[in-house]
Amino acid sequence: MNAGDYDIGITFDSKVAANRNYTITPTAGKLTIKQAPITISAPTGLTKVYDGSGYTVSDSTATVAGKPAKGATVKYHLSSLANAINAGSYALNVINDDNPNYTVTTVPSTFTVTKSDQGTVTLGTATKVYDNDATTTPKTYKVTLPTGVSAPKQWTADDFKLSSDDQDVGTYTVELSQQGLQDLNNANANYSFTANNVKTGSFSITPVSITVTAPTVSKVYDGTAYNKTYQPNVTDKPAKATAPVFNLTNISQDVNTGTYTVKATLKDANSNYTIKYVDGTLTIKQAPVTITAQR
Structure with missing residues (x-):
């Protein structure tokens, strides 16, 4: 039976010998079935690494507490995470559908998209002929980024670091400086790049x-x-x-x-x-x- 109020009627047979001695006035009773309290909780701890797409969450991952063993099916669904694309936190809500037999308490949770630490940043190469003049050393270098990753508005000399400021003939390693990594991450909120993501370049000075x-x-x-x-x-x-x-x-x-x-x-x-x-x-x-x- 569903929750609600039900009348309880009384019927009697006036022809039964035992009832002939009475004037009987029947008074109806009432049966009340109260709504059962239940709690529907969204799943916790759901997370994914940024990959440029949303997330599909199954309604079955929610938990229902308090439902009687033979109670009616609890109807609900979870909010969509199709737009949970960029790194950040998103509310995951429980939407209560038609449940007349229950007093429903819903408990939301948080879905998290973490920044991606994948992808290789490749630095280019450059060369010059020996001239013992630091002003002719390149200030910036070509940077090749993974698909979907944006460069800062403008690379500057502060974004790069040479293994040595020596002006003698030789080959020197080119890296992104801490400033360069910061500028790259600031331009890409969905990524977290470190020096481990960077394939170093080189700067060579050749003999004159x-x-x-x-x-x-x-x-x-x-x-x-x-x-x-x-x-x-x-x-x-x-x-x-x-x-x-x-x-x-x-x-x-x-x-x-x-x-x-x-x-x-x-x-x-x-x-x-x-x-x-x-x-x-x-x-x-x-x-x-x-x-x-x-x-």
């Missing part, structure tokens, strides 16, 4: 090509070595680059007439340069003399 020409000098034979200052000539050296030091062929023992080769050699190893050498010469010319015959 220079030409070193040994000096070409000459003198007239006088029985002594060449004693003037002589230096190699270096061309194509960048303005701010540190000049390499060269040794020259020792010509201190070359005193006789003839032509002697002068070579330049790098004094100390220096990977910042690719060097082309051009030899010079020392030429000692014959000294003019006059021989006068005696009379």
Whole structure:
């Protein structure tokens, strides 16, 4: 029977001998079936990682407490989570349908979409020729993002970090700085990127090509070595680059007439340069003399 009020009637047979001695006035009674109290609770602890889609929740995941064993089926449904797409918290409500036999208490819960920590951010590469000038080092680098991830409004120099500020030839690692990670996360509320998501890039400084020409000098034979200052000539050296030091062929023992080769050699190893050498010469010319015959 359903909840409600029911009349209880009395019937009697006036022909029964026992009833002939009475004037009977029947008074009807009443049966009241009260609504049973029940509680319908939405499921708790439901969560998912952001994937760009909503969530389908089954009504059967709710719990019903207080329903009598032979009571009527409790009718309800849960609110839709189809729009629970972005990271955040969403109310999951119980909607009470037609339940005339019950006094229904509903208990909502919270559904949570957590930020995704998946996806690879790939940094690009860059290169320059050695010039010992920090102002020519790139300030920003190409960043390739996963599908659906947005870049900050503008990448700046503060978003990147080099493994070294050295200006010598070599390859240096490029990373996103803490500022870069923060800017990327600020632009993507549904993601939580860390350094583990970043595939590092690189910045390479390659050797500069220079030409070193040994000096070409000459003198007239006088029985002594060449004693003037002589230096190699270096061309194509960048303005701010540190000049390499060269040794020259020792010509201190070359005193006789003839032509002697002068070579330049790098004094100390220096990977910042690719060097082309051009030899010079020392030429000692014959000294003019006059021989006068005696009379």
